[in-house]
Amino acid sequence: MRQLSWSCLLPVSNPSVLRVICAGALLLLVVHGLGRFIFTPLMPQLVADGQLLVSQAANLASWNYLGYLLGALLAMRWSNLDKLRRAIPAALALHCLTLLLLSLTDTVSVIAALRLLNGISNGLVFVLVPALVMEWLVDRGKVRASGLIYLGVGSGLLLSSALVSLSAPWLSHAQRWWPAALLSLPLAWWSWQVLATLHITHGSSDTTSSLPARQALFDRHSLPLFYAYAGAGLGYILPMTFLPMLASLQLGSNDAMVSHSWLIVSLAALPSTWLWNHLGSRFGDRNMLLLNYALQLSGVLAALMLPAPLGLALCSLLIGSSFLGAVLLTQRLARALQPGQGPRLSAALIALYGLTQLAAPWLSQFWLARNGALADTLWLGAAALFFSLLCMAWVKDLRH
Structure with a gap:
């Protein structure tokens, strides 16, 4: 019995859809939950430890988002399957190495460089792993299951919240990165062992080689969708970066909402992937994106216009339950509007998303340097999400 239980964890040459989705989801958990977003609940603790100032924390977020953008741009160059199979394990190794080094230094300039490199690994994996899994699912007529890979991000948010909260009494300063670093190693190794066995038979090793050489990535149908996605990147990242910090500034560093805000985001995100995947399949991805952006806008406005405990809780709930959707x-929807673009399209979308996310903390830092309040930066997010809503109204409904 013991041998059987261990054997179910070993990679197989012809993995099931469930195993592949789980492996892909775990890699997104590793790079996004344990690499990127764990910094959000860590931020108030690192500021309280004296390792960082609030303005330095915002700057570190910017470096990480710049790395994310660079990683997504690199992924556009490495989108054929041969390069992709080499790039993913290299990016995972970089992720694990940077987390280990973060746990060993309190020097802000070194931390900034490591957050930049970690962002590059995150951007590469976040583009290439879903693209690889989606192409494999297309090969098997299971493309509607592709959205389930993002369950890893919701799980990663919940796991990051638990790791930070449970380890807080025993760790301080750079030591706070140890739990994420140590957990990343086995999860990354097992997951890539599964995905390395995938075989994709449609097309050639270059998934875009069968396309006409001059086929445009953007056209009149897809361009409004890209604009809407750009606005969403700017709109959601401000609360997702600063919610616990806002709770600490508005309610005090010992208030329960400092940790609970991120816990609410995590719990709301966990089932949201399945829900939006189901709703999009039933009512249309375009229509559900309209609803999605309306919910995100409502969440940001709640944080701006309602009393701090209630407004922050509603923002956590609405943003957490919708951003992965x-x-x-x-x-x-982009793949439906531009059939056959595959990983190149995915990389372009993530690069665009990363560019607008990069602008958010830099704009926040600019505002803070002029004695502005951190909470006021959310007005920029609200305006961006309203822009997304307007753009989505121009996107073609493929059901008609």
């Missing part, structure tokens, strides 16, 4: 619905 925007990613999976946009990726799937």
Whole structure:
């Protein structure tokens, strides 16, 4: 019995759809939950430790988002399957190495460089792993299951919240990165062992080689979708970066909402992937994106206009339950509008998303340097999400 239980964890040459989705989801958990977004609940603790100032924390977020953008741009160059199979394990190794080094230094300039490199690994994996899994699912007529890979991001948010909260009494300063670093190693190794066995038979090793050489990535049908996605990137990342910090500034560093805000985001995100995947399949991805952006806008406005405990809780709930839906619905709708673009299209979307996310913390830092309040930066997010809503109204409904 013991041998059988261990054997179910070993990679197989012809994995099931469930195993492949689980492996892909775990890799997104590793790079996004343990690499990128764990910094959000860590931020108030690192500021309280004296390792960082609030303005330095915002700057570190910018470096990480710049790395994310660079990783997505690199992924556009490495989108054929041969290069992709080499790029993913290299990016995972870079992720694990940077987390280990973060746990060993308190020097802000070194931390910034490591967050940049970690962002590059995140951008590469976040583009290439879903693209690889989606092409494999297309090969088997299971493309509607592709959105389930983003369950890894929701799980990663919940796991990051638990790791930070449970380890807080025993760790301080750079030591706070140890749990994420140590957990990333086995999860990354097992997951890539599964995905390395995938065989894709449609097309050639270059998934875009069968396309006409001059086929445009953007056209009159897809361009409004890209604009809407750009606005969503700017709109959601401000609360997702600063919610616990806002709770600490508005309610005090010992208030329960400092940790609970991220826990609410995590719990709301966990089932949201399945829900938006189902709703998009039933009512249309375009229509559900309209609803999605309306919910995100409502969440940001709640944080701005309602009393701090209630407003922050509603923002956590509405943003947490919708931001992953925007990613999976946009990726799937874009592929329907531009059939056959594959990983190149995915990389372009993530690069665009990363560019607008990069602008958010830099704009926040600019505002803070002029004695502005951190909470006021959310007005920029609200305006961006309203822009997304307007753009989505111009996107073609493929059901008609």
